[in-house]
Amino acid sequence: MRLNLSADDVLTTTRAVRKRLDFDRPVEREVIEECLQIAMQAPSGSNSQGWQWLMVTDPAKKMALADIYRTNWAGYSSSVAAAALSTLGDGDRRTEQVYSSANYLADNFHKAPVIMVPCIAAQLDRLPTWAAAGAWGSILPAVWSFMLAARERGLGTVWTTVHLAKGGDKQAAELLGIPDEFSHVGLFPIAYTKGTDFKPAARLPLEPILHWDQW
Secondary structure (H helix, E strand, O other): OOOOOOHHHHHHHOOEOOOOEEOOOOOOHHHHHHHHHHHOOOOOHHHOOOEEEEEEOOHHHHHHHHHHHHHHHHHHHHHHHHHHHHOOOOOOOHHHHHHHHHHHHHHHHHHOOEEEEEEEOOOHHHOOHHHHHHHHHHHHHHHHHHHHHHHHOOEEEOOEOHHHOOOHHHHHHHHHOOOOOOEEOOEEEEEEEOOOOOOOOOOOOOOOOOOOOOO
16 A cells, blocks of 8 residues: 655645554565565765664564563662653653653554564674764665655554663573674554554754754
8 A cells, every 4th residue: 555645745744653553454575575676775984884673463472572672661660650750740741741651652563563673793892982873874774765765655653762771681682683783773563553644743943953053
């Protein structure tokens, strides 16, 4: 299914999707591969194209990844999230909605038809800042391109990283057989969405965040 969205529409309506992921509808392998072919047109440092892509569909492995995610999310949400929510006024519950959505995802992560695990040829935790920036810059555009291509095909996803904390990155790497010289940068549940009517999100105006020539 193609939505035939304009470039601007795709860029402004590709959302972090959690509660609207359709866990009951299978995702065809050929659609994933179409999105990946587009993603691989993204730029990378020195045109290295040092990425590898794991698409996890095995139920046992999905459950194991979800367990790592849930364990770390439980610790994070009970501390940071509680502090954030306590500062909210009655008129603005956006953060509360985000955490409600994230809790839903944690409970249902294993139900995603596909979990994508993008990897880059670098040990990110051992690199100096300039080299780490180059490595991230070689995987971020490709992942975002994948997410945009997925949106155009009626798929939703969300970039999650909380599983990487507290040794979860090593647990996931061992589970999936990721070589030591590669780092994986997140877990991405992929599913068709319930409806396709996503809208641009509220964002800050340019005035307080845009600087010309100096801060």
